[in-house]
Amino acid sequence: MNRRALAFAGASAAAVGAAAAWWFTDSAPYPYAQRRLLDLPLPFLTNRRLDALLAIRPGERVLEIGPGTGLQALHVAGQLGDDGRLDIIDIQDQMLDHVMSRARAAGITTITAAKADARELPFPDATFDAAYLVTVLGEIPNQAAVVRELRRVLKPAGRLVVGEFLDRHYVPIVDLLGYGNEAGLELSGRLGPPLAYFARLRPDRSPA
Numbered sequence: 001m002n003r004r005a006l007a008f009a010g011a012s013a014a015a016v017g018a019a020a021a022w023w024f025t026d027s028a029p030y031p032y033a034q035r036r037l038l039d040l041p042l043p044f045l046t047n048r049r050l051d052a053l054l055a056i057r058p059g060e061r062v063l064e065i066g067p068g069t070g071l072q073a074l075h076v077a078g079q080l081g082d083d084g085r086l087d088i089i090d091i092q093d094q095m096l097d098h099v100m101s102r103a104r105a106a107g108i109t110t111i112t113a114a115k116a117d118a119r120e121l122p123f124p125d126a127t128f129d130a131a132y133l134v135t136v137l138g139e140i141p142n143q144a145a146v147v148r149e150l151r152r153v154l155k156p157a158g159r160l161v162v163g164e165f166l167d168r169h170y171v172p173i174v175d176l177l178g179y180g181n182e183a184g185l186e187l188s189g190r191l192g193p194p195l196a197y198f199a200r201l202r203p204d205r206s207p208a
């Protein structure tokens, strides 16, 4: 191989290495420019399965982290009745604006949006009857801190539902259960195959 070919091979290997490093380690939030993909339901992570584990009752106060374009938020808000409330928090204003504009168009008035980071939730302890996040946890560095914060804002008999899908930010259920264990949450239900699962966690010693 001549020197030019060697240099080309070296540069190509470096580029592939950099791309691989980005793929496995990048934790930037999902780009708003690619929002149309978020409107497509994910295989196995259906709203029907989310409903089965979340078991919303009218009048409850519920939190969603990272609603994206509102695939789950608009569906859940519709179950809360006039006295219920869904708080959505996201680190990107554009996602929140998008959901609120869809909610207005659908006549849904029970969603409240706030820009916040899931590692530092702007809510007092024991605020929520339920919380959920779908394909979000793996995007956030320090997932243990997110689960701890969610435990803090859940009422003692509250429930947390986490949806995870095999993409580059996938969080295996064993990792999730470890974070839950540290935070005082235990598994109380699970749906879907391991690579596209919903898991429900409840505070330890809460009524089942």
Ligand SMILES: C[S@@+](CC[C@H](N)C(=O)[O-])C[C@H]1O[C@@H](n2cnc3c(N)ncnc32)[C@H](O)[C@@H]1O
Binding pocket: 028, 029, 030, 038, 039, 065, 066, 067, 068, 069, 070, 071, 072, 089, 090, 091, 092, 095, 116, 117, 118, 119, 133, 134, 135, 136, 139, 140
């Ligand atoms: C892949 S999208 C998922 C959207 C939606 N849950 C769905 O399943 O279609 C991830 C969302 O999490 C948000 N997000 C990422 N990091 C966050 C953080 N640290 N705190 C709050 N939201 C965050 C992103 O802005 C984005 O809206």
